[in-house]
Amino acid sequence: MFKYKFDSSSKKFPCPSCGKKRFVRYVDADKNFLDDQYGKCDREINCGYILRPEGEVEAKLKPIKRIPKEFKPSFIEDGIVQQSLTSYNRNLFYQYLTTNFDENLVRATFKKYRVGTSKHWGGSPVFWQTDLTGRVRTGKIVKYVNGDRVTKPFNHVTWAHKRLHLNDYVLRQVMFGSHLLKFYAGDIVCIVESEKTALVMDMYCPGLLWLSIGSLTMLSFERLKFLKGNNIILYPDTDGDDKWKAKAEIISKKMGQRIYVSELVKNQTILFDQKDGFDLADIVLGKVRLKAQPEKMDIHKAIQKLIVKNKVVASLIETFDLDINQATLTDFKL
Numbered sequence: 001m002f003k004y005k006f007d008s009s010s011k012k013f014p015c016p017s018c019g020k021k022r023f024v025r026y027v028d029a030d031k032n033f034l035d036d037q038y039g040k041c042d043r044e045i046n047c048g049y050i051l052r053p054e055g056e057v058e059a060k061l062k063p064i065k066r067i068p069k070e071f072k073p074s075f076i077e078d079g080i081v082q083q084s085l086t087s088y089n090r091n092l093f094y095q096y097l098t099t100n101f102d103e104n105l106v107r108a109t110f111k112k113y114r115v116g117t118s119k120h121w122g123g124s125p126v127f128w129q130t131d132l133t134g135r136v137r138t139g140k141i142v143k144y145v146n147g148d149r150v151t152k153p154f155n156h157v158t159w160a161h162k163r164l165h166l167n168d169y170v171l172r173q174v175m176f177g178s179h180l181l182k183f184y185a186g187d188i189v190c191i192v193e194s195e196k197t198a199l200v201m202d203m204y205c206p207g208l209l210w211l212s213i214g215s216l217t218m219l220s221f222e223r224l225k226f227l228k229g230n231n232i233i234l235y236p237d238t239d240g241d242d243k244w245k246a247k248a249e250i251i252s253k254k255m256g257q258r259i260y261v262s263e264l265v266k267n268q269t270i271l272f273d274q275k276d277g278f279d280l281a282d283i284v285l286g287k288v289r290l291k292a293q294p295e296k297m298d299i300h301k302a303i304q305k306l307i308v309k310n311k312v313v314a315s316l317i318e319t320f321d322l323d324i325n326q327a328t329l330t331d332f333k334l
Contacts, residue, residue: 004028004053006039014217015041017049017159017171021217026053036222037172049171073172076136076160081128084116084139090123093144093196100285101203109203113177115195118163121150126160127195127212130179132226137174140195140214147196147285175223176212184209189230191219193237197281204284216240219247221254233260239277241266 004026015023016037025039040050088094088107094117097106109115116126118141126139139160143150150156161169176195189209192198198212213219216237224232236244241263248259269278281287 004034004038007031007033012042013039014215015043015047015049016051016173017041018043018047018157019215019217020047022047023049036220051170072170073137074161074166074168074170076128076138076164076166078136080160080164081114081116081136081139084118084126084128085111085114087117087123091117091125092123093125093142093147096144096147097199097203100200105203109199112180113195113199113202114179115199118160120158120163121156124156125195127176128160129174129176131174132178132182134179138171140176142195144196147287149196173214173218173223176214177210178226180209180211181227187230188233189227190233190235191224192235192280193240194279194281197235197279200281200284216243219244219251221251224251224259225255228255228257231260232257233262235262235265235280237277237279238266238269238272 006024007027012021013023013025013036014021018041020041020043022042023039024042025036026034028034034053038051038053041047088110094106094110094115114128114130114136116128116139118124118126118139120141121143124141124143126141128139129137131137141158141160141163143156159171161171175191177198181189186207186209189211190201191211191213192201193213193216195212195214198210201208201210213223216239219234234244234248241261245261248261252259265278265280265283268283272278278287
């Protein structure tokens with residue numbers, strides 16, 4: 001008989017490695033879930049993550065009354081990381097950012113956050129995840145073209161520990177930029193979804209600490225608890241606003257402090273299709289564009305949204321006797 005076994009229901013969780021909601025967790029004899037790192041990803045080819053709890057097999061099946069032993073994370077040698085912090089001349093993501101920011105600033109930010117260059121996918125950036133002790137847990141490799149992630153014909157994301165063929169690697173991720181907390185004199189910590197956004201905002205709005213959680217589903221108490229005592233502000237993408245608000249309530253209770261959720265991105269993209277998942281970087285880099293030749297119905301809906309957000313708009317329309325049938329979306333920019 002097994003002391004632990006895989007959950008036999010159809011419920012799936014975000015994978016600790018790839019982030020996809022394809023993770024099957026272990027349960028004990030009473031069908032209680034073990035800690036969220038124990039289980040396996042059913043994406044065996046594209047991910048293959050599996051972590052078994054200690055003492056999996058026992059003669060008798062009985063309830064678990066102890067907390068499973070914490071598995072120590074694996075690390076990547078610092079020499080490998082340092083070697084990657086070069087060759088920015090062939091790093092297309094680096095070259096793209098230099099068209100928007102001074103190259104010296106981009107280089108300094110890459111060094112600060114520890115962004116390397118991979119041979120994979122023709123010089124894609126490596127976003128090294130460095131913990132508070134300065135040790136590297138892994139590196140996320142993402143292919144970018146013209147500043148946009150390549151998602152077709154498949155999502156071009158992989159991991160440094162996989163590319164280095166490190167066997168029996170225990171992955172325990174941390175937020176991108178975590179190591180900067182010990183150098184930060186302030187107490188306001190801003191959390192965004194993507195590594196790209198953290199880098200862009202650090203250059204555009206210095207003085208604050210910008211961290212990346214990595215993906216929409218990775219926001220959790222475990223990853224935020226080291227920030228306890230700081231004023232934490234979440235900046236969700238437009239398609240993750242509701243999910244992050246719900247998670248923020250749960251995390252706030254566990255941390256015993258309020259986690260703020262900014263509506264800046266949502267408000268700035270209120271005239272747009274929010275399913276597109278705009279983020280702060282899209283706004284800063286001017287990638288948010290109005291839809292071409294919108295229908296009149298879209299105009300009316302957009303104006304109604306503005307009235308809900310700001311009742312002064314209704315007063316202006318009435319005071320100046322504006323004809324909204326002749327309006328265009330450019331007349332009502334936020």
